[in-house]
Amino acid sequence: MPDNQPLPVPLSALEHYDYCPRQAGLILLEDAFADDVATVRGTLAHRRVHDPGHETRPQVRTLRALPVWHVELGLTGVCDVVEIRPDGAVLPIEHKSGNYKPGGPADVQVAAQAMCLEERMGVSITTAAVYSMADRRRHSVSVDEPLRERVRGTALRVRHIMETAALPAPAADSRCRRCSMNTGCMPKVLAGRTRFDRLLAQLYTPGPEREWDD
Template sequence: MKTELLPVPLSALEHYAYCPRQAGLILLEEGYEDDANTVRGTLLHQRVHEPDEETRPGIRTLRALPVWHQQLGLNGVCDVVEILADDTVIPVEHKSGAYHPGGPADVQLVAQAMCLEERFKTTISTGYIYSAADRRRHPVPIDAEARARVIDVATAVRAVLHQTTLPAAAADKRCRGCSMNALCMPRLLADQRRYQRALSERFTPLSESDWDD
């Protein structure tokens, strides 16, 4: 009997690719904190997150399209999907910040493309990340290496979902730009002696005399 894979949200792939602990905080503890960047991203996505369809000569545009990949156990929503007159399918992921080639956003986009291939019974060779920072579309190749990366990250996310403990804190330059810095406490957790001292000070065992009181 085939075991059904634990579903992995497409958004979790980007979170994990950026920082495994960030993904763990969101998936295991349902923790999330907004900052200026995340609020800006939410405002940017207001339009593309409303299900809609627009048809112009030679192109049909779908917004907030639900997608899934049964075999890989992936599911989520595509910001924008363009279908050209020749049936070419193009996913376009919108991001508020600057685009970094090969970064975490690429993983999410490629995963979207793989889901769209299953839904539309097609092959997708290129997708785009739209960066609001420079108002440009950046092409992302949907090649064998990118597909393998999606599978590897999905496997890693699924391992986090099966755990009861969070991944270790990164405590590097990524933390400065992370909205979840306060929840994560990377500097404290990276210094285990400091962490154990803070933990003992916060949770001091009661003595027998304390119980008597």
């Protein structure tokens, strides 16, 4: 790879990092992704969406599993669905199996897709969407400057993990209960490591020498 080209960051890693930096690190550095009921449900629900191809409906052309990239930011990945309207407007739609959380990690991922599409298609995209399979609704996402800056910052932080191969510290909070990688991550064990190390050091610290009687 040329020296002036940044290390490619997968679009999916942006969402993982925004949810939990350690989760992103485990997936990127150790290929440690683990399935649970929610992730399997999402995989099954994505099967049709991820079949490459396109279809045309009245007034809308739909592209599926569209490869995209952003040279300057070093992003690469695949858009679930991209709709192209007669007026040339382009709408990326990220599909999620669970409930949609406004301002959550999915917004970062779909905004990054929008930025990639802008570079690939030479268009301006101000709106994206997240389709929640839980409520079967599209949720509109405004691709404004604060969200774009969030994408840029997240991409830099993900790339730092990849370049340094250093795992972020565990979150050890409410996110861990919903994470399929809880067992491999061991957040509660590692979150208390500083206290454990301190107690261990105290246990084995040599005390004052004693004089023993013959």
